[in-house]
Amino acid sequence: MTALYIILGIIAFFVILLSVKFTVTVHYENDVAVSVKWLFLKFDILPKKEKEKKPKKEKKKKEEKPKEESEVIPEPKKKKKDNMFVRFYNNRGVSGVVQLLKDAAKALGGMFKRIGRAFLFEELIISLKVGAGDSAETAIKYGKTCSAAFPAMGLIVNTMRVKKYNLEINPDFIYGKNEARLHTKISVRPIKLINAVIVLAFELLFKVVIKLLKHSKAPKPDVEKQVINNNSK
Numbered sequence: 482m483t484a485l486y487i488i489l490g491i492i493a494f495f496v497i498l499l500s501v502k503f504t505v506t507v508h509y510e511n512d513v514a515v516s517v518k519w520l521f522l523k524f525d526i527l528p529k530k531e532k533e534k535k536p537k538k539e540k541k542k543k544e545e546k547p548k549e550e551s552e553v554i555p556e557p558k559k560k561k562k563d564n565m566f567v568r569f570y571n572n573r574g575v576s577g578v579v580q581l582l583k584d585a586a587k588a589l590g591g592m593f594k595r596i597g598r599a600f601l602f603e604e605l606i607i608s609l610k611v612g613a614g615d616s617a618e619t620a621i622k623y624g625k626t627c628s629a630a631f632p633a634m635g636l637i638v639n640t641m642r643v644k645k646y647n648l649e650i651n652p653d654f655i656y657g658k659n660e661a662r663l664h665t666k667i668s669v670r671p672i673k674l675i676n677a678v679i680v681l682a683f684e685l686l687f688k689v690v691i692k693l694l695k696h697s698k699a700p701k702p703d704v705e706k707q708v709i710n711n712n713s714k
Contacts (some may be wrong), residue, residue: 499672504603509578509663513570575609578661579626582633583609589640595681597641599673604666605646607634612657623652 504518517525565584569577589597611626613619627650634648653659 496672499675500670502668502670504666504668506666507571507663511641520637524685563670573661575611575659575661577624578607578663579630579633580607581663582630582637586640587635588634589637595639596674596677600641600667600669600679602637602641602643602665603645604673605637605643605660606664607648608660608662610651610653610658610660611650612653614657616654619652619654619657623650637700 503522506514506516506518508514515525517524517526523668565581565588569581571577572580593689607630609625609630611619613622630648630650634646638646639641
């Protein structure tokens, strides 16, 4: 009986831990800042702190050996496809923020919508300033930015659980500057995420089983068509 109480206590302990929300805060203005918080623990992921470089000792140069003719030149490694967060980190700016919105909205389609519902956007604030060479180009760029950003934002708000949100886009006809500001705070309870993944896995398995059963059945001959064909002769 004591062993049963111990097991139930361990299970309850892990359930309580998994019920505590895990929070990720992303802020972008001049640089990208990402922090993670769980319970009393907080970690700053970005920007990375630069380590002090120790002066390297000069090493004696080794005599370079001449390359043999038979030496095989290694093939260049294929670049891996960047995900939407890497693309945003590399691009940034107005175009980077808009592309991140579009990628996020696209990722929420289909069956993965269930997993997305496990997350809560406590804050999703985006402010963009769009400019170009002259007023006409600024107006065109402003229209393209609005037509891309607002539908993506609307899809995210309607699909996900969003508590506080705002999208503001302004044209800069005077100075023609491009500025972007993004602030979001996303939280998730690990137990909800685990449940969503398990349900999704069962749904995928169920669909695969149904397809296998359909393909395994041999097609039945159409008796009615055979009778009609015989009568028409």
